[in-house]
Amino acid sequence: MIIEAQNIRKSFGTLEVLKGVDIVIGQGEIVSIVGTSGAGKTTLLQILGTLDRADSGHLHIDGTDITTLNNRRLAEFRNRRLGFIFQFHRLLPEFTALENVMIPALIAGMSRSEAALEAEHLLAELNLKERATHKPSELSGGEKQRIAVARALINRPAIILADEPSGSLDSTHKEELHALFFRLCREMGQTFLIVTHDEKLAAGTDRILRMHDGLLTSD
Template identity: 60%
Template sequence: MIKAKNIRKSFGQLEVLKGIDLEIPLGKIYSIVGASGAGKTTLLQILGTLSTPDSGEIYFGDQKISAMKEKQLSAFRNREIGFVFQFHHLLPEFTALENVCIPAFIAKTSKAKAETKAKELLQYLGLSDRMEHKPSELSGGEKQRVAMARALINNPSVVMADEPSGNLDSSNRDELHELLFKLRDEMGQTFVIVTHDDHFAERSDKILHIKDGVIG
C-alpha cells in the first residue's frame, strides 16, 4: 500500500537517511525503532508527506506522492493520512468533539456529518461522556484518545504516530497500545508508529530497525 524507494535526506552535511526502501501493506501495524538520532521521525515525516526527501520516490497505492504539487499534496494528506504525536496537539479552546471535527471541516465535510462521525468515534474510544470537555479537563490518556479520534475522522488509509504513548504513564500507555491493536483488528486500520517501547514493537506486525540511515 505504501512504498518508499531509495529515500535519502540530509540536514547540512549530516546524511540522516541513506537510501531507505520499504513496503507497508494495508491493515498492519509497523513499528519504526532505532537509537535517538537514527532518523525515525524524519522517515515518518517523509512517509506522512510532512517533509520531502532529497531524493527517492513514495507511492500510496498507484499514486506517486513525490510528484504531487503542494496544494494537491495537502488535500491528499488531509484525506488519506491521520497523525498522532507524543504531545497530542489538541487546540485548548475547543472541546474534544470540536477538536475531532477539525480535519473533517478542512475536507469540507458538512458540520452535521462531521459531528455524527466524531461522536461515533469518541463513543467507540470510550469518551462518550467527555465530548464537551476541553483538553485541560481531560487526562493524558483521554487526550491521546481524542487525538486518535481526530486522526481517524476522515477514514485515512494510514495513521502515522510518533511516540504516541511516550508521554503517558504505564497504565495509559498499555491502554493506548491495546486500542491500536483493536483498531487494526476491528477496523482494518494501518499504522506506522515510531516507538521506543520494545514490548509494543515486538507485538506489532513488523519492526523496521533504522541504524546508520538504513533499515537493517
C-alpha cells in the same frame, strides 16, 4: 502494497539523515520502527507521512506517486488519506474534545452537522462520549491521547502514522493506548506505522523495522 519507498535520502545541510531507505508496507499491517535517538526514525516517518519531502528517491502511497503532487494536492491527499498521532496530543486548548476531533473533517469539506455526528460516533467508540464537551485542560493524559486518535481517524484514512504516541503516558495509559491501536487495526483494516522506543509495543506489531545511522538495518 499501501506504502512503497525506494532509496529515500534526506539531508539537513551537511548532515545526511537518511542514506537510501527502502520500505514496503502492506494494507492492514501494523508496523513499528525502532532504533536509537538520531537514527532517522522520525525523519523517515515525516517523509512517509508527506510532512516533509525526500531529497531523492521514489514514494508511492495508496497507489499515488507522491513526487508528482504539488503542495496543494499533497495537502489534500494528506488530509484525506493519512492520519497522525504525535507524542503530545496537540489538541487546540480553546476547543472541546468534540470540536478538536471534527477539525480534519471540516477541512476536508464535510458539513458541520456530518462532522459532529462522525466525531460523536468515534468518541463513543473510544469510550469518550461523556467527555465530548470538555476542553483539553479538563481531561487526563490518556483521554487527550485517545481524542487525538479519534481526530486521526475521522476522515477514515488508509494509514495512521504515530510518532512515540505513548511516550508521554504512564504505564497504565500506555497499555490502554497500545490495545486500542491493535483493536482499531483489526476492526477497521487500517495500516499503522508507529515510531517507538517501547519494546513491548514493538513486539506486538506485525513487523519491526530497525534503523541505525540513517539506514534500515533489519526487517
